[in-house]
Every structure is written in C-alpha cells, then in structure tokens.
Amino acid sequence: MKEITQKIQHMFTELGDSQYGGEAVSQLEHALQCAQLASDESASTELIIASLLHDIGHLLHALPDDAPENGIDDMHENLAKEFLDRYFNDSVTEPIHLHVNAKRYLCNREAAYQAQLSEPSLISLQLQGGPMSEEECLVFEQNPHFQSAIQLRKYDDTAKVLDLQVLPLEHYLDLIETISL
C-alpha cells in the first residue's frame, strides 16, 4: 500500500468516529456517504476521492468539533489542500480546496440553497465570509474546477443521513492506490 493510502486509512480509523461538526453522523460516515453519492452519479474517480477526502482537514488539527460555535474557523479546506497536494493532482485537491467557496457561491445563486443548510453549516458560513458577492461569483465561475466544486458541495450537503448503508472505506482505498501520484 502507498504511503498516502496508509495515512488515509489510519486517519479515518483513528479519528473517523469524531462527530461531523454538530451533525448527526461521524466524520467517517459523512465521508463515505459523500463518496457514495459521487459514485452513484458516476462522477470521475478523482471527484469520488475528492468527495471522500473533502473534510480531511478537520482531522488535521486539534481544535474541538464545536470550534465554529465559538467563533473559530478551522480553515479545513486549506489544511486539506496543503496536506493532499503532494499525493494527488488538482482534479482531486481543487474541488476540496473550493468546497467552502462553493457553499458561499450557492448561497448567492440559488435562492432556496441557504434555507436548506443545517444549523452548523449556517454558523460556519458566517465565519467563512457569508454568501459571495456578485463580483466574487463571476470570478468563481471562471475557475476550471468550478463545476466539480459545486458537485462536491451538493454531495456534501446531502451526506448527513443517520445509519445509511454505504460501501466501506476499503473500496475507496483501492481507488486511491490507482489515482494517487
């Protein structure tokens, strides 16, 4: 097994039980559900793995799960990008890096989007800069990873179902072996 595959397995095994930021599911359940949604839509392998790993930044710091409620933005999208850059190309790391901005974008562009966000997600939204301005939206739409980031975000917002049956982590470790650098 490659070094990165081992690291990811280790992180989810050791830390995956932690609560997903005030939601009903654990970090591992959230990651697996997110990857499952991408698989079900026949997304690229890169986007499936990006979906699995999009919140790995939360496992890379020692802040408590409820940091946002105390006004602390953990900047997990940046931590993940820095950690994963050595091991994956941009089609994996950029949708992860942009998934917070995708939320800010969708809050501007889709009237119903912000209304369906969960309470923890609304709290973090304010720490992350709130909805994008019109100007920020236009710049974001030009990003080559814009579409992937939006897709990932929609999986992310849905992947919070209690006790859902999904494929296990091992399934994705095989995919990581094939696409990591």
Ligand SMILES: [Fe+2]
């Ligand atoms: Fe997430």
